[in-house]
Amino acid sequence: MSDSSAIYSVSISAQVIIDMHSLNNEGGEGNQIQTRMVNVIGADGQLHNVNAISGDMFKHIQAEHLHRLAVAGGLPLSAGARAFNANRVNFDIDAGNALAEAILAVANNGDKLDVILQSCTVTDLEGILVTAQKQSLPRKSVVEFGWVVGVPDRVETDSYFHVKYVPGARKQAEDDESRGANVGQAIFHRPASSGVYALVLNLEAARVGFNDLAQRYAIGPDERAARLRVLLESVLYTFIEPAGAMRSTQNPHVVDVSGVITISRDVIPAPCVSPLRPDFVDEVQRIASTLNELRPGALEVRPFGSLSQLTAILVDLAQTARPLELHVARKQD
Numbered sequence: 233m234s235d236s237s238a239i240y241s242v243s244i245s246a247q248v249i250i251d252m253h254s255l256n257n258e259g260g261e262g263n264q265i266q267t268r269m270v271n272v273i274g275a276d277g278q279l280h281n282v283n284a285i286s287g288d289m290f291k292h293i294q295a296e297h298l299h300r301l302a303v304a305g306g307l308p309l310s311a312g313a314r315a316f317n318a319n320r321v322n323f324d325i326d327a328g329n330a331l332a333e334a335i336l337a338v339a340n341n342g343d344k345l346d347v348i349l350q351s352c353t354v355t356d357l358e359g360i361l362v363t364a365q366k367q368s369l370p371r372k373s374v375v376e377f378g379w380v381v382g383v384p385d386r387v388e389t390d391s392y393f394h395v396k397y398v399p400g401a402r403k404q405a406e407d408d409e410s411r412g413a414n415v416g417q418a419i420f421h422r423p424a425s426s427g428v429y430a431l432v433l434n435l436e437a438a439r440v441g442f443n444d445l446a447q448r449y450a451i452g453p454d455e456r457a458a459r460l461r462v463l464l465e466s467v468l469y470t471f472i473e474p475a476g477a478m479r480s481t482q483n484p485h486v487v488d489v490s491g492v493i494t495i496s497r498d499v500i501p502a503p504c505v506s507p508l509r510p511d512f513v514d515e516v517q518r519i520a521s522t523l524n525e526l527r528p529g530a531l532e533v534r535p536f537g538s539l540s541q542l543t544a545i546l547v548d549l550a551q552t553a554r555p556l557e558l559h560v561a562r563k564q565d
Contacts, residue, residue, distance in 0.1 A: 238497055238556040239437040239460070242549070243504035245512050246491030246542070247383065248471070251426040253484035255474065256285040267389050267423040272381055275509050280384035283425045287377035290431075293475045294375065295358050298466035302353045305462060307455075313354040320355050321348050325364035341369050342446030349441055349450035356441060357463050374439050375463065378432040383508060387427025424482055430507035431491075435463065438499075438556040449557070457554040464550040468543060489539045492516045495549070497556065498530035 256268050270284040299316050302309055310331055312323025324331040334347050348371065349356045359373030440459050441451040449456070474484050492513045496502040503519040505512040513535050520531040536542045 237552055237554055239553045240496040240499055240556040241437055241502040242435040243494045243502040244433050245504050245507050246431045246489055247507045248429045248431050248489050249487035250429055251485035251487055252424045254424055254482045256289045267425060274384040282382035282384055283387050283389045284382055285380040287379050290380055291377045294466050294470040297469040298462060299354055301462040301465055307353040308351055309354060310352040313352050320360050321352060321362055322364040344369055345443050345445050346450040349443060353459055374436050376434045380429045380431045383428040383430055389423050389425040432504050432506060438558050440555045460555050461550045464546055468546040489542055490537045493534045493545055494520060495532040496530060498527045500527055500530045
């Protein structure tokens, strides 16, 4: 029987209704801002072109919430991570500060990664590729987001006409009227998307604080538990406040969230099925039921039908869960 509080991994499959957002745009052409579109195979087996938000965008949102929680909680952070610099540990190495000296003072990459994991919560959870000063040291992220994809026939993008106010334009137009000058306001078109979006994400809880190179934990159980708590909390806040592009005037309307959380308490992946499939919740439950025949009690499935229900599940996990400890043979350095 698996531990009732230890978590190996967590997966979330959800359909999220988001209205009037512009979270991820590809750029502009002339005075037209273009939204991102992708091709997917729907549940009907047909190819569909739909609006989508990149996993990079949602991971950036989650990382921003994590940064604030880590600072507020007094968790260890590199100077780069504390400043919310995307380079994190690379920033420290380039700056030649105390963390850089500690990293460069040890010879092999396994020991270097120990120093990094001990010193920076955000790098531990979000991952990094250390490339500064000819270093080449990867840290794989603990949290993984897929593309947040519009469900075919249930998402739409429209373009809206906007005019930028130009001070003095009216007076200039009056002065230049006799010369036939074309003076006016700046016109542009801005997209807004609304619909049902399919979201998938995975948390490898057992890898919190785990040194993949040396196959050992760089930090103790209490600190690993503290990091898992803020990680789960940051994921929750990603749903509550999805930051991103153009929020000053197009703050997204999060109308509803429904789906399923799967929690693995043994060395078995938490199953995740794309919400592009209409019966994804039932399918996850069927998979988990079958896998529990192999490892009884390993998987717990918690469906939710609203943001408040999702909040209750993640708050419960954040308050009670701790990362499962992997039992592995250490590699020789």
